[in-house]
Amino acid sequence: MRRYHKASVLNRREMEGMEKIKIIALQVMLLFLLLMIPTIISYNVQAEALSGTIDVKAWIDGSDYLYIQGNEVWYIHRNYQFPGLWNASIPLPTYINNDPWNPQWPDYSDYPGGGYSHPNQRSLDTYTSLNPPQPLQPIEISLEVIRARNEISIWQYPSNVNGYTTVVLFNDDPPSGADWYEFKLNWTLQSIPVGGYSFPIQVQTKTEPIIPYIALIATLTAILTKLRPKTKRKR
Numbered sequence: 001m002r003r004y005h006k007a008s009v010l011n012r013r014e015m016e017g018m019e020k021i022k023i024i025a026l027q028v029m030l031l032f033l034l035l036m037i038p039t040i041i042s043y044n045v046q047a048e049a050l051s052g053t054i055d056v057k058a059w060i061d062g063s064d065y066l067y068i069q070g071n072e073v074w075y076i077h078r079n080y081q082f083p084g085l086w087n088a089s090i091p092l093p094t095y096i097n098n099d100p101w102n103p104q105w106p107d108y109s110d111y112p113g114g115g116y117s118h119p120n121q122r123s124l125d126t127y128t129s130l131n132p133p134q135p136l137q138p139i140e141i142s143l144e145v146i147r148a149r150n151e152i153s154i155w156q157y158p159s160n161v162n163g164y165t166t167v168v169l170f171n172d173d174p175p176s177g178a179d180w181y182e183f184k185l186n187w188t189l190q191s192i193p194v195g196g197y198s199f200p201i202q203v204q205t206k207t208e209p210i211i212p213y214i215a216l217i218a219t220l221t222a223i224l225t226k227l228r229p230k231t232k233r234k235r
Helices: 002-048 211-234
Strands: 051-060 062-069 072-079 094-096 099-101 139-147 151-156 166-172 179-189 191-194 197-200
Touching: 051 062, 051 139, 051 166, 139 151, 166 179
Parallel strands: none
Antiparallel strands: 051 094, 051 179, 062 072, 062 166, 094 099, 139 179, 151 166, 191 197
C-alpha cells in the first residue's frame, strides 16, 4: 500500500509538473503573439502608404497652377478666368479624389474683371483633406492625363528644395471658353540602395484605434487570468 501510495504521489506530481510546463509554454506563446501584432499591423499600414494616387478634375478657362504639398492643395492663377467661374451661374467645384472643393477667389466688387485682370492670384483658401497625403520626402511621380482639350503637364517636381511640392499646370490658353480637365498623379516612395538591396523609406502614418487588436488583448488577459487560479487550486 505504501509503495502504491508513493507511486501515485509521484505520478500526480509529474502530471502537475507537466501541466505547469504546458501552461508556461502557452503563456510564452501568447505573449510572443501579443508582441508581434503591433509589428504586423505597423508593416501593413506602412505598406499601404508606400504609393498613392491623386485624382483631380477642374473646370478651366485659360491656365492655372495646382500646388500639392502633403495633405494640402491650392491654386495659383495664370491666365483668363479663375477655375470654376467661366460662364457658370454658380461656381463649379474642383474635384479632388471625387471630393468637391470650391476654391475661394477675391470678390468681383473688390477685384473687377475677375481672373482676367489678376494673374498670379492665389486661391484664398487651401484644400486640406488630401488622403493619402503626398509624402514630404523623396518620391517618384507620374502623370496620367484623363481629359484635356489642350495640355496638362507637371510644372514642378517635388524635392527637398521646394518642400516636396508638386505643381501641375492646366493649360487651356489656346482654345476659347472653358472645359473640364482631369488627371491622375501617381506617386511612389523612392527606395534607397543598401548593400545591393533597395529599401523603401518608411512613411510616418497616423495611428488609428484598432478594434481587433484591443479584442485580442482582452481575450489573452482572460485566458491568463483563468489559468492562474487553476494552478493555485492544485497546490
